Amino acid sequence: MAETIFEAFRASVAAAPRNAFICVPAGTSYASDGLEWSYDEVMQLVAPLAERYRQAGYGLGHRVALLVENRPDYFVHLLALNAVGASVVPVNPDHRHAELLYQMQHSGVVLAVTLRHHVERLTAVAAELADQFAVVTAEDLPERLPSPSRPTASGSLNRTTEAGVFYTSGTTGRPKGCLVTNDYWLSAGEWFFTLANSGGRFSIEPGTDRLFNPMPVFHVHAGVVALMPMLLSQGCVIRPEYFSAKRWWNEVSSSRATIVHYIGAVPQALVALERSADERAHTVRFGFGAGMEPAIHREFEQRFGIPHLEVWGMTEVGRWTANDHEPRPIGVRAIGRAVAPLQAKVIDEDGRDVAAGAEGELVVRLAGDDPRKGFFAGYLDDEAATEAGWRGGWWHSGDVVRQDEGGIIYFVDRRKNMIRRSGENIAATEVETVLCRHPGVAQIAILAVPDEKAGEEIFACVVPASGRTADRALAHDIVDYCNTQLAYYKAPGWMLFMDRMPVTATQKINKAQIFEPGLDPRTIVGTIDLRAMKKRR
Structure with missing residues (x-):
């Protein structure tokens, strides 16, 4: 059995050298005609690159930043560095100077591999860090790489060896660096097979499957979850340059994707498109992902002919639950049951199991002697936060869920997105799900603000739909609509219309960046007080 990502790749090369491993659809800025590399062709790039890294002195204990966007270069450097025992630090190309400075300094990288148009920014960061790391260009990599500033560490290269550091984008404080080992990557790939053998809709066809993922590789869902099942099964990873709703169906069909x-946010954008013949001209067996809006779930499946398997997962866990066993609950945020050896339960604030149907926090672990096997190895330089997450021998997700009598788990919201108003717990996601259906709403984010009487009140940030006037009349109409759908206390007490809202790299609204820290949004000019409309009916 393979001990490293590279060993697993080498085994697939030996098993199916001519199988496609990486596919890039046509139309990208760097490969207008598209490209497709076989396992053997990628090995012809990886092997000499690994030797160059080895000759330069890279190995165990070294971290190398990769700022190569979603290009195939990412996978080539990942495999080459893994072969010599070095760890990769994927970098978000949208990071500004302060964010790059923090990530490079915190991770302690000794080298950064980047595309030409990012060199200047990374060089400035390196200079500010007293040349802690060297910068090289991926497109014209020097034959002799600069040597690392410190020697390799002692030890053996195996499943427990660190293979990467993924930075999570938490809502408060600095991003945390999640240390992930070879075991983490391999376990994620093996988990796909576990689900495929559990009797649900998840399936894998070794040697023939082609998995399409348009999300950034600096996040685990594209960098690990999409990659590893294909790598272990001699399948193909399809890597568009970025997500484009208008190009989606052409890219999916032309690349012969079987899994998406x-x-x-992706299904929501696709449903909003005008109907076309292209949306049915595909060979997709199923799609999976987290965060499908319940209101469009059934429409997505019926319109596009693709079963959507709602999943739950997080960077720290590496595995995921899936709503893939028939009959599947549709449009209710069902995330399935935990499949052995993953265990899950729902607990209250005191750590006690809650009754079926009651809301509580989702906690997970692996059955057996090591409950942390296959999970992340910990937060870089933050053991206290790591151990706090592992309270009582279970990983605390921070997600509020409920579980029915049959064991199916339903996502409610992130704990930090729960609003406590006059003793009532209100899930921001529930209110957002309802209000995003209002024809005057293009985007909405629900936040909590202090309230002198209720403790907390609901604050709605709204980007109005095209052609709608952002005024008090629209605000009243939105609240009236909410009052017909939800209990009165769940309606917004305050509302602010905005031209746009900040989003993360995965196009989720970044609530942490809507307002400056410490700012009370109730004091912003233009904020509308709607509390008088919140009356029990």
Whole structure:
């Protein structure tokens, strides 16, 4: 059995050298005609690159930043560095100077591999860090790489060896660096097979499957979850340059995708498109992802002919639950049951199991002697946060869920997105799901603000739909609509219309960046007080 990502790749090369491993659809800025590399062709690039890294002195204990966007270069450097025992630090190309400075300094990288148009920015960061790391260009890599500033560490290269550091984009404080080992990557790929053998809709066809994922590789869902099942099964990873709703169906069909993997914003954008013959001209067996809006779930499946398997997962866990066993609950945020050896339960604030149907926090672990096997190895330089997450021998997800009598788990919201108003717990996601259906709403984010009487009140940030006037009349109409759908106390007490809202790299609204820290949004000019409309009916 393979001990490293590279060993697993080498085994697939030996088993199916001519199988396609990486596919790039036509129309990208760097490969207008598209490209497709076989396992053997990728090995012809990886092997000499690994030797160059080895000759330069890279190995165990070294971290190398990769700022090569979603190009195939990412996978080539990942495999080459893994072969010599070095760890990769994927970098978000949208990061500004302060964010790059923090990530490079915190991770302690000794080298950064980047595309030409990012060199200047990374060089400035390196200079500010007293040349802690060297910068090289991926397109014209020097024959002799600069040597690392410190020697390799002692030890053996195996499943427990660190293979990467993924930075999570938490809502408060600095991003945390999640240390992930070879075991983490391999376990994620093996988990796909576990689900495929559990009797649900998840399936894998070794040697023939082609998995399409348009999300950034600096996040685990594209960098690990989409990659590893294909690598272990001699399948093909399809890597578009970025997500484009208008190009989606052409890219999916032309690349002959059999599985699609995405986040909730993708189906929403696809459903909003005008109907076309292209949306049925595909060979996709199923799609999976987290965050599908319940209101469009059934429409997505019926319109496009693709079963959507709602999943739950997080960077720290590496595995995921899936709503893939028939009959599947549709449009209710069902995330399935935990499949052995993954265990899950729902607990209250005191750590006690809650009754079926009651809301609580989702906690997970692996059955057996090591409950942390296959999970992340910990937060870089933050053991306290790591151990806090592992309270009582279970990983605390921070997600509020409920579980029915049959064991199916339903996602409610992130704990940090729960609003406590006059003793009532209100899930921001529930209110957002309802209000995003209002014809005057293009985007909405629900936040909590202090309230002198209720403790907390609901604050709605709204980007109005095209052609709608952002005024008090629209605000009243939105609240009236909410009052017909939800309990009165769940309606917004305050509302602010905005031209746009900040989003993360995966196109989720970044609530942490809507307002400056410490700013009370109730004091912003233009904020509308709607509390008088919240009356029990």
